[in-house]
Amino acid sequence: MxxxxxxxxxxxxxxxxxxxxxxxxxxxxxxxxxxxxxxxxxxxxxxxxxxxxxxxxxxxxxxxxxxxxxxxxxxxxxxxxxxxxxxxxxxxxxxxxxxxxxxxxxxxxxxxxxxxxxxxxxxxxxxxxxxxxxxxxxxxxxxxxxxxxxxxNVNIKVEAMTNFMKANDAIKKVYLISQDYSFGHSVADAAAKKLGAEGSSIEVVGNEFVPLQKVTDFSPYIAKIKASGADSVMTANWGNDLQLLIKAAGDAGMDVNWYTFYAGLAGTPTAIKQASLEDKVFQITEGVNNIDYKPMQDKVKEYMAKYPDxxxxxxxxxxxxxxxxxxxxxxxxxxxxxxxxxxxxxxxxxxxxxxxxxxxxxxxxxxQTMYISGLGPLGANQPFDEEGTGWGWKVAATVPVDDTIVSTTCQMERP
Amino acid sequence: MLEIGLISTLNGVLFGMLLFLMASGLTVIFSMMGVLNFAHASFYMLGAFFGFEISRHVGFWPGLVIAPVLVGGIGMLVERYGLRTVHKHGHVAELLFTFGLTFIIEELVQMVWGKLAVDYRVPQLLDFPAFTIFSTEYPAFKLFELFISIAIFLALLLVIKRTRVGLVVQASLSHPEMVGMLGHNVDRVFMLVFGVGAGLAAVAGVIAGPALVTQSNMAQSLGPILFVVVVVGGLGSLSGAFVASLLIGLLQTFAVASDASLADVFGELTGNGPLIAYVSDIWNVTVAQLSAVMPYLLLVLILIFRPRGLMGTRET
Incomplete structure (x- = not known):
């Protein structure tokens, strides 16, 4: 049995x-x-x-x-x-x-x-x-x-971002601040090389590395940036390290433009609004919701209705x-x-x-086509704000595909 | 030079006071109960989220009162139904209990408020720059932080040293049986103390929430720095924690301001070879890059040369 x-x-x-x-x-x-x-x-x-x-x-x-x-x-x-x-x-x-x-x-x-x-x-x-x-x-x-x-990849984004900055005559002194790990270093190295190149009208006045996700109080860094006389800050920071940095800048009333890679990540638009940095924070991405392209906007609305949180x-x-x-x-x-x-x-x-x-x-x-966008109050035909702040990403510059192509050292081994 | 010195001092003091605000509850619980409360940062997070939720409905100021009371209540429940049962198995069991609690609280917070940061704002009343030094603004909210921190320090000091309640609490730690004989309910005293400690953590949360980022990982990201404050100050010493907070705040702020490296002190390395390439990495690290490690360096040095901390009375 x-x-x-x-x-x-x-x-x-x-x-x-x-x-x-x-x-x-x-x-x-x-x-x-x-x-x-x-x-x-x-x-x-x-x-x-x-x-x-x-x-x-x-x-x-x-x-x-x-x-x-x-x-x-x-x-x-x-x-x-x-x-x-x-x-x-x-x-x-x-x-x-x-x-x-x-x-x-x-x-x-x-x-x-x-x-x-x-x-x-x-x-x-x-x-x-x-x-x-x-x-x-x-x-x-x-x-x-x-x-x-x-x-x-980093090379493409830095290339596009630095070209955008060089084309802007108002930018004279740039402060680089990045997290102290491989990604932060690769951005800082590439950016320092591009911005500090011969014939560039831009001076790199600082190249700072902050410990990754360990800093609570960014006001000493803001004091340093201020002392350097920078008019713009380029940062590869993301998450808390970007949010706290931007809030500290807002608290100290520092008036510079911010060139970032990850300001669009969850929580950061809220921090930018809280710091009142209107039209001062830019990011480079493969696109934002306020690009006038209906099929995308329709689908995004549908998506957001499904995941309102x-x-x-x-x-x-x-x-x-x-x-x-x-x-x-x-x-x-x-x-x-x-x-x-x-x-x-x-x-x-x-x-x-x-x-x-x-x-x-x-x-x-x-x-792909890359976009540089800034966060601020929305205009006509710009229906999407971020995180209920009333501010949304607006395109500041478009980088066509042909201008994003960088060389590679890859020697692909095919099976 | 004067400019950066003055601003760094100011920033250091402000940060130090924020640290003390966060660490005060931890010190209270440790000095009066002998419990090293790992869940402290979690109570701090609960305070921030409760404060946020209340501020959405009735405003920031009621939140500053209600949230700590609620969290204090939760703290008392935790003590009554959790910690007290675990207590008889010794300090390690208590430690593990509070350690486990941190994960539970984090998970609960994620369930209720999600994983994304919430929009917790500085109250309108304090949303303006209080003064400007060398074109750097200092928001009124930071001064409020400073003020609350000092007020809490003085109030706690007064209660512990100068009142009957403080005496009973202190006696309960060293001579619980005698205090019980004299007609005091020792268990209830400990429950209240734990509640007050949790409530203080919540006060820090309500105030730090808008200033920093209110997110379900904020307990984690606060990290072990509070333990450094308590240990450097001397386990269980309130004044010690106050001094240690200031010291760490100033140390970290001035470290960030300094760009000195070994290369500046001893000159650039010359020559080639694998060893030089290896060493040159360390040679060129600036003090600023090491700023986050400074408090821990201080911790290690204190433990070696003065194990009872700056103002501690016990060796443990």
Whole structure:
């Protein structure tokens, strides 16, 4: 009797597992490996909301190649080691498309892990869709055939931003302030080189590094910037380090313009409004909501109605998923070996403005129109404010795709 | 030079007082109960979020009173139904208990208010620059911070040293049985003390919330700096914590202002080779880059040379 019971239990569990497996087999699984707890959770959750939104929309229209898209979240706590465990777990669960973005240290760990995994496990290849990490090494010295970068890397952003600043005659003295880690240093180095180049009318009057996410009181830094006589500050800071810096500037009544990379992240527009820095803070991104392009604005309204608590999204994630689905459909297969060649060199109409961008085959870096925008009170035809502040991002300059192209040192090893 | 010196002093004092505001509740609980409360920063965060929620409905000022009372109440409940049960297993159990509490509170705050920063504003009444020195403005809210901090220091000092309540509380720590014999309810005394400590943390939260960023990770980002204040000041010494806060505030502010590096003191490194390349990184690090480490350096030095802290009375 007991034997019968045990064997039935085993049989049931085996059948049960295969039955479940068969059902899950019919979906296109996308593993989202990003922080969903701890300090980076806010950014990670926004990406997850957005992926779910994209999946629901695609599924309502019949899915990709007739398969339903399934988003499976994996919390990596913004930690490279944890990320690798989670990527392995995703692979074990049948995921072959890994979407990851937050943190260049995480991205470079995932990129090299995926590359090694693919060379050791032919027939089980996985692709790494990087939607946010912008350390240039990812698409230069450490580039990989299995990695695709959808956000413009540091070199592209610094090039565009410094050109914009040089064209402005009012800018004479620039103070650089960055977080003391790899990303902050790569921005500061590139910016110092560009701005301080021969024939430049701009003088770099300070190049400061602040400890990453450790400073509570930024007023001593503001005092230093003031003493330097700077008229503009360029900063790669993000999160608390940017919000507190800007609030301290507002408190001290410092009148300079701010050139940033991440002022659009959650919480920062609120801090800018609190500091009353009207039309003084600029950011460089792949686009903002107030660009006059109806298809994007309609979709953004729909998205925000769905996630009223976190009405923020990353345009590049729409591009990334749109391009992956397009590649899968063109290849007629969701096997990365088959659809990666379609993704290479693909031209795509950007979500934000409908203008065409392209995925460069040499290094798998996506090139798109870039926008420099400033935060302030809205004008006519500018319907979107940020975080209920009444202030929104307004385009200050447009950088066409052709002006964003930088060289790469990537020597792609193709399988 | 005068300009940067004066402004740094002012910034240092203001930051130091903010630190004291945050650390005062921690010191109170430690000095009177002997409990090192890891959840202190969480009560501080609760204070900020309660203050924010109340300010949305009835304004900042009622929040400054109601939020600490609410958080104090929560503190008392935690003491009555959690800490007291754990107490008999010793200090390590207490420590672990409060440590676990931090995660629970953070999760709860995330559930209620989400992971994004909330828009907690400085009250209109104090939203103006109080004075200007060398074209740097100092907002009135910062002076208010300073004022509250000093007021709390003086009030606590008075209560502990000069009133019967203070005497009973102090006696309860060293001679609980005797105090019980004399007809005082020792358990209730400890419950009140813990409540007051949590309430003080909430006061700091209500005030620091608008000045800094009110977000579910604010307890985490406050980090271990408060423990540095308490240890450097001398475990359990209120005046010590006050002096240590000022010291750390000034130390950090002046460190940021200094661009000196080893290269400035001993001259640039010359020559080539792997060793030089390796050392030159350290050679060119400025004092400013090390500013965040300064308080911890102070902590280590104090523990080596004066383990009981600046004004502590006990060795532990």
């Amino acid at each position: 007991r034997k019968l019971f045990v064997s039935t239990a085993i049989a049931l569990s085996v059948f049960g597992a295969t039955a479940f497996h068969a059902a899950a087999e019919d979906t296109l699984k996308i593993g989202y490996v990003d922080p969903l707890s701890g300090g980076g959770a806010a950014a990670g959750q926004i990406g997850l909301n957005q992926l779910k939104y994209i999946a629901e929309e695609v599924n309502a229209n019949g899915g990709v190649l007739g398969k339903q898209v399934e988003i499976i979240p994996y919390d990596n706590k913004l930690d490279p080691q944890v990320s690798l465990v989670q990527v392995q777990k995703a692979i074990d669960q049948g995921v072959r498309i890994i979407v990851q973005g937050n943190g260049s240290s995480v991205a470079s760990a995932v990129e090299s892990f995926v590359t090694k995994f693919n060379s050791r496990n032919p027939g089980k290849e996985v692709v790494h869709i990087n939607h946010a990490a912008i350390d240039p090494s990812l698409t230069n010295d450490n580039c990989s055939y299995w990695h695709f970068a959808f956000d413009a 976190a009405p923020i999204y990353y345009p590049r994630l729409f591009n990334a998923m749109g391009m992956v689905f397009k590649a899968v459909e063109e290849a007629g297969s969701d096997d990365p070996v088959k659809f990666v060649p379609k993704l290479e060199g693909m031209h795509y109409a950007d979500f934000i403005d409908g203008k065409e961008g392209f995925m460069r085959a040499d290094d798998h870096q996506y090139f």
